[in-house]
Amino acid sequence: MYRTHTNGELRIENSGETVQLSGWVQKIRDKGFMIWVDLRDRYGVTQLIFDQKRTAKEIMDLVRTVGREYVVRVEGKVIERESKNPHLTTGAVEVLVTDMEVLNPSEIPPFTIEDDTDGGDEIRMRYRYLDLRRNPVKEKLIFRHNVTMAVRNYLSSRGFLEIETPYLIKSTPEGARDFVVPSRMHPGEFYALPQSPQTFKQLLMVGGMDKYFQIVKCFRDEDLRADRQPEFTQIDCEMAFVQQQDVMQMFEGLTRYLLKEIAGVETGEFPQMTYDQAIKRYGNDKPDIRFGMEFGELNDLAQHREFEVFNQAELVVGIALPNCAGYSRKELDKLTKWVKRPQIGAKGLVYVKYNEDGSFKSSVDKFYKASDFEAWADRTGASPGDLICILSGPASDTRAQLSALRMEMAERLNLRNPREFAPLWVVDFPLFETDKETGALHAMHHPFTAPKPEDREYLETAPLKVRANAYDLVLNGNEVGGGSIRIHDQTLQKRMFSALGFTSEEAQAQFGFLMNAFKYGAPPHGGLAFGLDRLVALLAGKEIIRDFIAFPKNNSGRDVMIDAPALIDAQQLEELHLHIRMDKED
């Protein structure tokens, strides 16, 4: 036996008991006649005491040979501590060691195993197994486990079945970012790893399973933006015989439950906003509504004067930065520079200081009067003491730029309180979007998303006007879930494919098995998928998802701990009938 108790378990009530503990040596203090060792495991830290009066000499000698991260087993007696440590759950006691065994020595770890470590990102990733011993990392994995257990129990108690869908599926020509898997038994043929179980969950609805969920890995072989992973986890859900409000109600319930049980926050009914409203008010389809700074459109107030920049703009739009009227010339210049960075791309920044005394001071003073600024302040919700920042230009770009400024300033002004939770439904997404390069029509979600009944008449004539029965769940400015009601009617599905420019042969080739399934009595259905990695991070008040993944990959999709991907054996390639063809520039 290695232990009678864990290192987080002993209390004053255990005084006098003989116990065995095992764990890692966290810290050693040697005062000559006495040695204290902090022994650590997943559950906590217990102080061991080696006392030359009461501990055998060979044990005293042995403990002097151990170092940090050695694994030891001790036997001893629980005694009350003279100076208790209120920061430790076991801080009322210590264990007077009578026997000890070194289970495994340790080399000096490449960084300190402390809450605040001296190790950088790169080295901690390479030695992830050591990083996991640190409380901040360990606690995130425990937190994630608690979230998934809560999700499963909630959904299961509401009649959802967790059903595993296959990982070895088929690549579709659309799936340019599929990871593929060569088959040894079928030379020249490939499986693909799922980007999501979308078609399978729809087939489960056709199969009458009624309520499905799955916590499932999904895969996407794409250039990784910061904090994206080639493999990520979804809470994937689908329901039959439902309308949009049924799905939203169910998963609002789940989210409210998680906020309460996991984050300890009570939330009322989640607000809803249309996609159009979100874009107009926040320049963004996943607005953070923990703070204001709503957009004020100023075209009618600011155009047709002498300021040509505004006159020529499609959109003039501003926000009020709270209590920033006191910004210095230098600070304003820095802000202007910030919006003009290529990542943001604004042409310039117009500001209006709404001073505490009610006066205005602006970069466009010579074109406008105080009464104009008053109207702008009114439109942007500015109060005395605020700084109004105004951007102008093409509507869509300008909104994106102002949204970026809004988020940046909220961060700088500490308005993004991680312990505050502001969920929001964004609804009525457009069914289609146009490809910026080719101008071609694409499905904004996917080609099985149902258009709103009242918009269906425009499918052929004005497709961009058609809104979808699609909805996103936004939490603190992040999309945590998204879904839609699906098309279950073959005629409508054909119109959809035709609007997307597919011939019926192409549609059949790409989506044939799903369309065939729909011939045999597909029920109305819809669903939603949560991005689990992000949801977990947000519930913990964090935004970096990588910390909530046990063995994450870096930004180039590489696992630096095991060094994958890697070359494989020539023989393996041969069995797969594959040749690697490196172009000269590689």
Added chain:
Amino acid sequence: MYRTHTNGELRIENSGETVQLSGWVQKIRDKGFMIWVDLRDRYGVTQLIFDQKRTAKEIMDLVRTVGREYVVRVEGKVIERESKNPHLTTGAVEVLVTDMEVLNPSEIPPFTIEDDTDGGDEIRMRYRYLDLRRNPVKEKLIFRHNVTMAVRNYLSSRGFLEIETPYLIKSTPEGARDFVVPSRMHPGEFYALPQSPQTFKQLLMVGGMDKYFQIVKCFRDEDLRADRQPEFTQIDCEMAFVQQQDVMQMFEGLTRYLLKEIAGVETGEFPQMTYDQAIKRYGNDKPDIRFGMEFGELNDLAQHREFEVFNQAELVVGIALPNCAGYSRKELDKLTKWVKRPQIGAKGLVYVKYNEDGSFKSSVDKFYKASDFEAWADRTGASPGDLICILSGPASDTRAQLSALRMEMAERLNLRNPREFAPLWVVDFPLFETDKETGALHAMHHPFTAPKPEDREYLETAPLKVRANAYDLVLNGNEVGGGSIRIHDQTLQKRMFSALGFTSEEAQAQFGFLMNAFKYGAPPHGGLAFGLDRLVALLAGKEIIRDFIAFPKNNSGRDVMIDAPALIDAQQLEELHLHIRMDKED
């Protein structure tokens, strides 16, 4: 809204209520003035009644247009049935329909959606989404969901954390049966899909996570035997600071819990048997102990007489087939033919009829006396009325042949009661086995399995004598779980690699990151993995795992529903820098 109730919900207490139901048309009976429709969903069947006196004419006309598997929504009034159906949970009532809407028509399905269908395996696989609507299939998926929920709640309540390990890992030269995944971002390099999360769960132990589990997909690209899947699911578990009995006790507890909660069977402490005993008594390391027919070794009783076949054999071994003494000449010939089939490979079969009157009749009467047969009967546990079957030859082959005969006869004699559960631990596996072709030493489990402390002295001198701290959990003749205590000591690990014929460079190249991790204080640890697919099937009293998988692949690893694997785009290949090279013989 599509429904106020499901089709499994209405009871006599609902009489008089106006309800809405949705579902699939299971059956229609048209008596002219009245039409009955059975409406089905996941939850059950409700009888609808359309009565020309009480239902509007257009609804009567509409219902006459619908066929089997149409999806409809109806509104109506719950009324008590005149002739109740005790086989249906809703059999006390029917719904008098006042309104109906066809939500989706259906073509005639390729097989009947009934418990006993007219569809063959192949067509049901191709239309798996329709097969899922059948109760026997649907219920297996619900059963599987209940098992996984029970597993998760049991382990979580005992301090296990479910931690996701990566799917995109690294191929090892040993992993000849790895599925590999070419990386687009790292041309020429590959990930591999895990055959199990073995190394990651060991790293989690090094990382101090203490108790880990995961219900996880694993992958193996091998020639598929019947009822094997290229992707399969494990309940993967690992614990730190444990010895063999700790791990066995924990997962015996889980298994006992599942047998009770899921299968409704109480079981006591699981019996244990060493590998050697299992092989000697049953010819098999996963014996089915629901029935007897234990092996009786007859060398000392049957050799050194005039029967040369026995005299020259390494092993003479028999079993008693209960109540088979009455077998006819023809039946005995058939049995002999059966053991001589190439799949079994016995040279012949010696039988001794132990007649009800106590007399013996044997195929070797001229070589042996009644007193010999009496001794054989005693050794094989035969009673009057039994048939003793004896095989002889090389020990290992002969045991395997007799084991096959034992299982076959148990099947024919209905001794394998699927509602009876006989769990068994098989322990003390050999650490090594020799490759039949090359004679090289292989790790029987994997190279991290700990040898028994008392056997370690033979690692270099007599490795085949060394037993492992490895254990299998056997249920009704199937291995449902297996695991071991791992080596956590570097010196021992090096001896192990050296026994396996690795140079230290080779060991470093293949297992470097795990061996590095072991330098930093690896705790003693061990674990176990259950094959979920088989466990679920056995708990349900079945043996075919494919039925318990929502979308299984066939015996050649093909998903016939979606037709995967398949060819991929030339452009996709190009982005992956791959060429397919088909040999002429393909």
